Amino acid sequence: MTADLMEFKGVSFKYPNGPVVLENISFKIRKGEFYGLVGPNGAGKSTLLKLMLGSLKPTKGEIIYHDLEIKRYRKKGKIGYLSQEARNFNPQFPGTVSEVVQAQLAVFSRDKKKLQARVRETLEQVGLLSKADQPIGKLSGGQQQRALLARTLAAEPEIVILDEPLTGIDVQSQRIIYDVLHHFNRHRGKTIIVVSHNLSLLVNSTARILLVDNGRVTFCDNTNLNDKLPVPVQGRQRSSDLKEAFF
Amino acid sequence: MEMFQYDFLQRAFLAGLIIAVICPVIGIFMVLRRMSLVGNALSHISMAGVAAGLMTGVSPTFGAVIVCLLGSGIIELLRKNFRRYAELAVAISMSTGLGLAVLLISAGNVNNATVMSYLFGSVVTTSKSDIIIIAITGLLVIVTVALLYSRLFYVTFDEEGAFYAGVDTGLVNMIFVLLSGLTVAVSIRVVGILLVSPLMTIPVAASLQLATSFKQALAFSIVFAVISVAGGIILSYYFDLAPGGTIVIAALVILFLSILTKKVLPVIKSKSA
Numbered sequence: 001m002t003a004d005l006m007e008f009k010g011v012s013f014k015y016p017n018g019p020v021v022l023e024n025i026s027f028k029i030r031k032g033e034f035y036g037l038v039g040p041n042g043a044g045k046s047t048l049l050k051l052m053l054g055s056l057k058p059t060k061g062e063i064i065y066h067d068l069e070i071k072r073y074r075k076k077g078k079i080g081y082l083s084q085e086a087r088n089f090n091p092q093f094p095g096t097v098s099e100v101v102q103a104q105l106a107v108f109s110r111d112k113k114k115l116q117a118r119v120r121e122t123l124e125q126v127g128l129l130s131k132a133d134q135p136i137g138k139l140s141g142g143q144q145q146r147a148l149l150a151r152t153l154a155a156e157p158e159i160v161i162l163d164e165p166l167t168g169i170d171v172q173s174q175r176i177i178y179d180v181l182h183h184f185n186r187h188r189g190k191t192i193i194v195v196s197h198n199l200s201l202l203v204n205s206t207a208r209i210l211l212v213d214n215g216r217v218t219f220c221d222n223t224n225l226n227d228k229l230p231v232p233v234q235g236r237q238r239s240s241d242l243k244e245a246f247f
Numbered sequence: 248m249e250m251f252q253y254d255f256l257q258r259a260f261l262a263g264l265i266i267a268v269i270c271p272v273i274g275i276f277m278v279l280r281r282m283s284l285v286g287n288a289l290s291h292i293s294m295a296g297v298a299a300g301l302m303t304g305v306s307p308t309f310g311a312v313i314v315c316l317l318g319s320g321i322i323e324l325l326r327k328n329f330r331r332y333a334e335l336a337v338a339i340s341m342s343t344g345l346g347l348a349v350l351l352i353s354a355g356n357v358n359n360a361t362v363m364s365y366l367f368g369s370v371v372t373t374s375k376s377d378i379i380i381i382a383i384t385g386l387l388v389i390v391t392v393a394l395l396y397s398r399l400f401y402v403t404f405d406e407e408g409a410f411y412a413g414v415d416t417g418l419v420n421m422i423f424v425l426l427s428g429l430t431v432a433v434s435i436r437v438v439g440i441l442l443v444s445p446l447m448t449i450p451v452a453a454s455l456q457l458a459t460s461f462k463q464a465l466a467f468s469i470v471f472a473v474i475s476v477a478g479g480i481i482l483s484y485y486f487d488l489a490p491g492g493t494i495v496i497a498a499l500v501i502l503f504l505s506i507l508t509k510k511v512l513p514v515i516k517s518k519s520a
Contacts, residue, residue, distance in 0.1 A: 053411055074413050081411035089405055093279060095461040100404060104412045106397035135459060148408075155412065 005031040005159060005191050006052065008217075011061035013047055021047045023215040024061070031158070032189040034182070036196060039212030048212055049195055052161060053081055066158075077108045080157030084164050086148045091137040097123065097147045098132040104155040122154040123147075125180050142173025149177055153184055159191040160184065166196065250484045258378050259370035259437065259490070260480055265385040266434045266446070267476035271454075271468035272392055273430045274447035276423060278455070279403050285322060285424070287444040288337040289431040292318035292344030294440050295351060296432065297365045302355035307365060308380050311432040318344060319428030323421050368439030368491030370480060377436050384433045388426050395419060400461065437476075439491040446472060449498040453505040471501045 006029040013022045021044040029035065039045045050056040051063060054070030065073035073079065095103075102119045109115050123129045126146040131139060136147055145165065152160060160181070166174045185192045193210075209220040250256050277283055293311040295318075300310025318340055325336030352362060364372060392399065398419050401409040410416045434443045454467030479494030486493075 055411075074411065075415070077413040079411060079413070081408070083407060083411075086405055086408055090279060090281070092455060093404060093461075094455060094458045094464040095400070095404060096459070099400070099461050103397065103401040103404060104408075107401060107409075107412060107414055133460070151408075 003031045004028045005066060007064045008051075009062050009064065011051065011058040011063060013044075013051060013056065014059045020215060022051075022212075022217070025217050026061075027210070027217055027219065029159075029191060029193070031191055032185070033191055033208060034185045035191075035193045036209045037193055037212065038196065038209060043212045044215060045195060045212050048210075048217065049161065049163060052193070053079065077104070077155060078158045080104075080152040080155060080160040082148055082152045082160075082162045082165055084167065087141065087144055089136075093137055094135055096133050097128055097136050097139065097150075100136050100147060101150045101154050104151050108155065118154050118156075119150075122150040125153075125183065126150045127176050140170070142169035145169050146173055146176060146180075149180065153180070156188070157190070159193065161193045161195075163195045164197065165194060250481065255371050255373065256480075256484065258373045258375070260477070262373045262378055262381045263370065263437050263476040263480050263490075263494075264473060265381050266430075266437050267472040268469055269385050269388045269430050270434060270443070270446045271450045271472045272388060272465070273423075273427050274451045275454075275465050275468055276399055276403050277427065278448055278451045283444070283448045284334065284337045285427060286431060286447045288322060288341040288344070289315055289318060289428050290435065290440045290443045291341045291348075292428075293432050293435055294348035294365070295344045297435070297440070298348045298351035298355065298357060298362075301357045301361060302351055306376060306380075308377050308433060308436055311435055312380070312384075312429060314344070315428035315432035316425055319424040320421070323424045326420075365435060366440050367489055368435070368437050368442060368494075370437050370483075370490045373436055381433045381436070384429050388430055391422065391426055395422065399423060437491070438494055442491040442495050445495045445498060446475070449495070449502050450475060453498070453502040456502075456505040456509040471498065471505075475501060 008025050008027050011022060011025045012020065014020045025048075037045060037048065047056065051058060052070075054063075054074055063070055065078070068076075098119055101123060102115055105115055105118060120129065120132075123132055126149060128139075128143060128146055128150065131143065131147075136144060139147060149162075149165065152162075162181075165177055165181075169177075181192055181194070184190045211218045211220055251260070274286070277286055293315045296311035296314030297307040298310075299305070299314065300307030303310075322336050322340045325339060326333050329335045351357075398409070398414050401412065401414055402416055402419050402423075406416055409419075430447070431443050434446065438446050450468040450471035451464070453471050454464045458464035458467050475498035476494050478497045480490050482488060482497070483490040483493040
């Protein structure tokens with residue numbers, strides 16, 4: 001039986017002077033599973049993500065990682081997070097792809113040989129080994145996203161959370177990112193959570209889907225997804241972009 | 248060299264070289280984090296410490312160190328409070344420091360010539376105690392940056408990413424601003440309050456024109472700053488110029504040459520190909 005990695009216990013969240021965004025949510029994220037997080041704009045997806053990452057605290061309830069409070073779990077370098085904004089870095093930044101990829105790993109590891117070997121391995125996986133010595137600002141958008149993913153994965157976090165990782169990048173990079181995430185999930189047993197509007201990515205993978213809607217979180221998989229989605233999306237979800245359907 | 252027969256010039260040279268190493272080490276992180284004006288604000292704040300030192304008879308360099316440490320802490324707190332208007336932290340702290348300095352100078356009846364020597368730098372009056380303070384600070388800055396290098400690099404590239412990766416970004420930022428305060432405080436003796444910020448930024452700007460990696464940018468900026476300071480002190484001795492100004496002009500010449508090299512090199516390469 002798969003162990004639990006994260007648990008939401010009766011979590012509610014409300015912004016000061018705002019409405020309740022999430023109400024009495026309880027669910028478990030299991031180790032080594034691949035999850036998709038979907039939901040209409042304003043449903044509370046970003047809030048749920050921030051709660052998972054510990055940048056927001058629940059108004060009620062608690063979130064536990066491996067029996068640890070999020071802050072302590074995060075400080076051990078166990079969480080890998082790739083935000084939508086990560087690509088908005090200073091384009092004049094002189095750091096090379098290799099320097100950027102080892103940034104996260106170097107914080108926790110002092111073994112230079114091991115570090116360099118891990119950076120090479122990860123760069124090879126994302127198809128950027130030949131670009132290792134180029135400044136990251138000189139790469140294309142898709143290549144930059146792959147380098148940033150490599151930075152996140154090289155540090156071998158237990159859980160990888162990605163916010164819209166495929167938005168605005170070329171098809172080749174999308175495919176590589178998708179393959180690398182699956183490799184990381186299947187062969188290294190890492191837990192992956194992808195926030196995406198692109199439902200076809202999530203449905204075509206082995207993903208379990210967390211549907212956020214009206215302050216609630218529902219678990220779906222390929223077999224019952226159609227029943228759980230809001231009415232306007234039913235019947236379209238396998239091939240179309242969820243954004244087109246109801247966002 | 249004839250100029251090194253004099254003790255005071257040996258001291259000036261030594262102090263200048265230490266500063267030439269630590270200014271760009273701090274400056275590269277400042278420039279890439281778009282915090283260049285923080286150096287400027289700290290140098291103005293240091294003026295209050297210098298004035299307090301001159302008034303009370305305590306070493307003005309020591310006064311500047313204390314006030315800069317306090318000021319850098321306040322800047323970081325203000326930056327957190329005005330997240331979306333971070334430049335406000337610079338404006339507020341700069342005017343507070345300058346206002347306090349003017350108040351203390353006028354109340355304490357401090358000699359104008361002494362004030363000028365701190366505003367524009369005066370290597371010739373660098374004392375042995377100044378050298379000790381500068382050397383200790385230099386060592387502290389270099390060791391701390393070496394220990395925090397990977398964290399500082401990550402925070403500079405992507406602060407949010409670093410936070411979620413487990414880096415204590417609040418602590419790293421606070422240590423960095425304190426190091427910046429220390430660097431500014433000890434540098435004013437040599438290059439002056441008004442000219443310390445350029446020494447932290449111009450060699451970095453020049454290195455960014457040519458470097459192809461972060462480590463290379465750091466190395467180039469130290470080399471450019473050392474050339475600027477050494478060249479500036481030597482030229483100022485032989486041509487009887489103000490050392491602080493000569494150092495900054497030397498740094499600007501290097502910046503101009505690096506921009507030229509960046510523009511001209513590709514043209515030469517394409518013609519020879």
